[in-house]
Amino acid sequence: MKPDDLERQIGRQPLREIPPGWREPILKAARQAALRSCPARPDRLAPWRRAVLALLDRRPSALLWPSPTAWAALAAAWIGILAAQLAMREPAPAAPAREASVSARALLLARLEQQRLLARWSEPFESPALAPTKPAPPKPRSEARRRIGFA
């Protein structure tokens, strides 16, 4: 499709130039954005800050992540121990709290009763069988029979 005169005339119209005052503010904003997005370069820092940053950068990783396999094995062992402990734990009583409080009260009463009985049993025991015996006074009918029999 060959362009006609009008099409060529349209395409020949010169576009307005960009305002010259835009250049510096736009480039300044771009440079500031670049500085914000990029961290400070280490070679521009003081030597002691560089050393501290290097230490912080290197030591934690050296201390905390020496071997991924070892850390994974340790984590697996801990998970196994935790699972075994949970499996061996006795099941929690399913009774409601009210029932538990009632049984506690009953236990307390039983305990008090037990203490009372113990206190009673610990008192000096005076049994009639162990007391010094006195000769019983003869009963009239037996005495009479004895007198009759031996007479």
Add this chain to the structure above:
Amino acid sequence: MPARVELERLYEDHAQALFSFLANLTRNEADTRDLLQALFVKLAQRPGLFEGAREERALLLRLARNLAIDLFRRRGAARRHSDALARQVQAAPLFAPASEPDEQAFRKALEAALDELPTEQREVVHLKLWEGLTFEQIAGLVDIPPNTAASRYRYGLDKLRRRLRPLYDEIR
């Protein structure tokens, strides 16, 4: 980060074309400036943006177009309508001022005719007429098939012809 000289080189080489393209899309001076600045900020923040890019200008035009579309979407259709009304009152000039009155009248009429085109036709007309891109290049830039780019150009140009033909025949 692109070095300072690299940013300046990009500005010298492409800012004029990006300005014209954005001005034609937005028809608003403040929006054009904001979008151009946003584009250069993005260039400064993303150092690997041009890696693997075959044509620097096409990539920059594509980025500018995406920024303009984001702006349109953020504002929504209602705001765009009010912007269109505002543009009729205080539209930024798209073309350089002409010394002859006939030329000036033609440029004014062309600006008004371009403003009436849908954005998808206006961007294709701009890229074809003032950037000299082929339909294949436009299709790659706008993410449409080349036939669609050609038809959009044809429809847009027909509208411009209908609108400008009487004036053109008169001043020719």
